[in-house]
Amino acid sequence: DQQVKQNSPSLSVQEGRISILNCDYTNSMFDYFLWYKKYPAEGPTFLISISSIKDKNEDGRFTVFLNKSAKHLSLHIVPSQPGDSAVYFCAAHRVGGSNYKLTFGKGTLLTVNP
Amino acid sequence: GAGVSQTPSNKVTEKGKYVELRCDPISGHTALYWYRQSLGQGPEFLIYFQGTGAADDSGLPNDRFFAVRPEGSVSTLKIQRTERGDSAVYLCASSLTFGGLEQYFGPGTRLTVT
Numbered sequence: 001d002q003q004v005k006q007n008s009p010s011l012s013v014q015e016g017r018i019s020i021l022n023c024d025y026t027n028s029m030f031d032y033f034l035w036y037k038k039y040p041a042e043g044p045t046f047l048i049s050i051s052s053i054k055d056k057n058e059d060g061r062f063t064v065f066l067n068k069s070a071k072h073l074s075l076h077i078v079p080s081q082p083g084d085s086a087v088y089f090c091a092a093h094r095v096g097g098s099n100y101k102l103t104f105g106k107g108t109l110l111t112v113n114p
Numbered sequence: 115g116a117g118v119s120q121t122p123s124n125k126v127t128e129k130g131k132y133v134e135l136r137c138d139p140i141s142g143h144t145a146l147y148w149y150r151q152s153l154g155q156g157p158e159f160l161i162y163f164q165g166t167g168a169a170d171d172s173g174l175p176n177d178r179f180f181a182v183r184p185e186g187s188v189s190t191l192k193i194q195r196t197e198r199g200d201s202a203v204y205l206c207a208s209s210l211t212f213g214g215l216e217q218y219f220g221p222g223t224r225l226t227v228t
Contacts, residue, residue, distance in 0.1 A: 004156075032215055043118070043205055043219030044157065089156050093215055100209075101147065101170065102217060104156030 003027045004092050006105035014113055019077040021108050023090030026071065030092035034102065035064060035075050038087045047088075048075070080112045116140065118220035120206050126226045127196055135191040135223045137206030146189050147217060148181055149205040157205050163189060196227045 005024045013019045023033075031052035036044035050057040050064045050073065057064050063076045077084055087109050091102040119138040127133050139146050145164055149157035159173040163183045171181070178196075183189040193200055203224050207217040 006156075034215070036219075041221065043207075043221045045219070046216050049215065091156075100145070101159035101162060101173065102149075102157070103159070104149075106154065106156050 001026075002105075003030075004090055004103050004105040006088075006090055006108050008108050009106070010109040010111070012111045012113065013080050015082055016079045019075075019080045019084065019110055019112065021075040021077075021088050021090075021110065023073045023075075023105055024071055025073075025092050027092070027094075027103075028071070029094045030103075032093040033064070033066065033073050034091045034093065035062075036089040036091060036104075037084075038089060038107070044089055077110075080110075082112045082114050085110055085112045118206055118208055118218055120204075120220040120223050122223060123221065124224045124226075126228060129196060129198060129227055131196055133193050133196055133225065135193075135204050135225070137189045137191070137220060139187065139189070139206070139208030140210075140218055141187075143208035143210050143218070144186070145209045145211065146183060147207040147209075148189070148191050149207065149219075151203045151205055151222070153202075160191070160204075193225075196225075198227045201225055201227045 034049040035047040037047045038044040048059050048062045066073045087107040089107045090105040121136045147162040148160040151157045161171040161181050165186045178194045181191045203222040205222045207219045209217045
């Protein structure tokens, strides 16, 4: 049972436009969400995160929006650049308790065309 | 500073053999995690350590998999009697503190079982 779902395996956008990557989750115990970016032959690198007590977090060109009632989050990249081309993973975390593992989605391959 | 390093970067082994995969976390990071990423999937949690002890090994698929971290720094993931289904990229991550929400990943070890 996939608790974190990224339903779009790929997305292609033009340079300068907005990229929107989506993520849905089913476990209401998740209360912290992260986006990771992964280039080929490298490990995932942390991009941006959001706590469930917020609905938006912005860092430069990257903004994450959280709709807790819909169990949905999205990552917006504006403006998109060719160097943003990578696989983006949504991950969720349950703060507290004794389990600190991250639960990942399957990823979305973003291609930004020059 | 140095990030998380993993050796070897690639490992090809025959079915039934034993393999060891090594992870060097970021210096000073107390928590260490192992994940496995199969083709087309996101990373899946295997085990994590707080210091020398395995705090949660619920993600290990069976008793052929074992991991140690004897001095609270370097960790080794050990797989006995390898099977073709074990072929995947094995990722190691570390975080500064127990429950640290931002995990820093190494480049992974690509294991191929023939």
